[in-house]
Amino acid sequence: MKNKVIEVTVKYIKEIDGIKYFTGDSSVGEDLNATVILAEACPFYREDVDEELFLDDVVTCYNCRFRRWAHFGFSCYKDFPVG
Amino acid sequence: MIRVLVCADDTDRIDSDWGTGELVSLISDTMEERGWGKSHGVTRHQLLIHPDIPYTSHNSSMCFAADLNEADLDALTGYAAEFLARESASGSDPGLCIAVAERVKEPELLIAFGRKAKDTVVTKQEACSLAQQLGVHLSEHGGTGQGVIGALAGVGLRLSGNDGRMKGKLKLKSIDGIATVESILAQANIDLVKSLEGVLLANNELVRLGNTVKPVLQNGKYVLLVAPVDAGDSGGAWQTLTKQQLKGY
Numbered sequence: 001m002k003n004k005v006i007e008v009t010v011k012y013i014k015e016i017d018g019i020k021y022f023t024g025d026s027s028v029g030e031d032l033n034a035t036v037i038l039a040e041a042c043p044f045y046r047e048d049v050d051e052e053l054f055l056d057d058v059v060t061c062y063n064c065r066f067r068r069w070a071h072f073g074f075s076c077y078k079d080f081p082v083g
Numbered sequence: 084m085i086r087v088l089v090c091a092d093d094t095d096r097i098d099s100d101w102g103t104g105e106l107v108s109l110i111s112d113t114m115e116e117r118g119w120g121k122s123h124g125v126t127r128h129q130l131l132i133h134p135d136i137p138y139t140s141h142n143s144s145m146c147f148a149a150d151l152n153e154a155d156l157d158a159l160t161g162y163a164a165e166f167l168a169r170e171s172a173s174g175s176d177p178g179l180c181i182a183v184a185e186r187v188k189e190p191e192l193l194i195a196f197g198r199k200a201k202d203t204v205v206t207k208q209e210a211c212s213l214a215q216q217l218g219v220h221l222s223e224h225g226g227t228g229q230g231v232i233g234a235l236a237g238v239g240l241r242l243s244g245n246d247g248r249m250k251g252k253l254k255l256k257s258i259d260g261i262a263t264v265e266s267i268l269a270q271a272n273i274d275l276v277k278s279l280e281g282v283l284l285a286n287n288e289l290v291r292l293g294n295t296v297k298p299v300l301q302n303g304k305y306v307l308l309v310a311p312v313d314a315g316d317s318g319g320a321w322q323t324l325t326k327q328q329l330k331g332y
Binding site: 026048051054057065070 | 097104132133141145252325
């Protein structure tokens, strides 16, 4: 599991202007799965309010209260703590 | 009766247990409990995601439309303002907009502002000037008051009748998760059931109800959008959209 988290972190999380962003594409299955791996390993994961959920019944960063949507993905108020 | 649009934005913080939608729903509920008017539901309106905009996590505003007793307009305005000032999260920047649809001087300008706020960074000064010009209530209730931008934009977008999705999800009766269009229309505040291509479904067509039964606003009506069922699924020709499919509305 830890290896998968590291793999995902290296592949998808990029630092731009001092802020880390998940840069995957939510419409791509593999990228979506990466956010599931991150969220399942995250000690701070918290489901957002219903109107802001992105996927049905999935633990993913896309559904987390602490993700902050950006033009090209999202950042994390907890700074992607699992990476 | 008059038609009012009530919208709030920037009431929460990242550590809040609720979102702006919850507060707006509570204002709508209180309005009905006090017999001031009848709500037509809360909708969510997505605004621009941009580095220069100080949004919390998704930059959306929440709005409801209502048929209101004209004599209760001041009571609703006073209540909503006091409620937001009291209940908004410490450190948030709440804004409130209340417009009487038939009294907005140039509604097309309000709609244009809403659309602009989806594509461009707009300023608080721009929002306040426009509200004054159009005769629309716009007030700030803490912090920087930056929420007035989203509040005014949300009213414009709701007024357009072509933006946003209903807050919450509808729980409808069905048989094994499948309901006729006629049954759906009879059970909920939904005006039409349409395919993504815009084809109107007939009353006897069958729809598989997913986890999220949530209408969107199109041409001033609540429309439940459906897609053809996935290959391999049995029963029903159509299914409701997933949250992911609804994200664009």
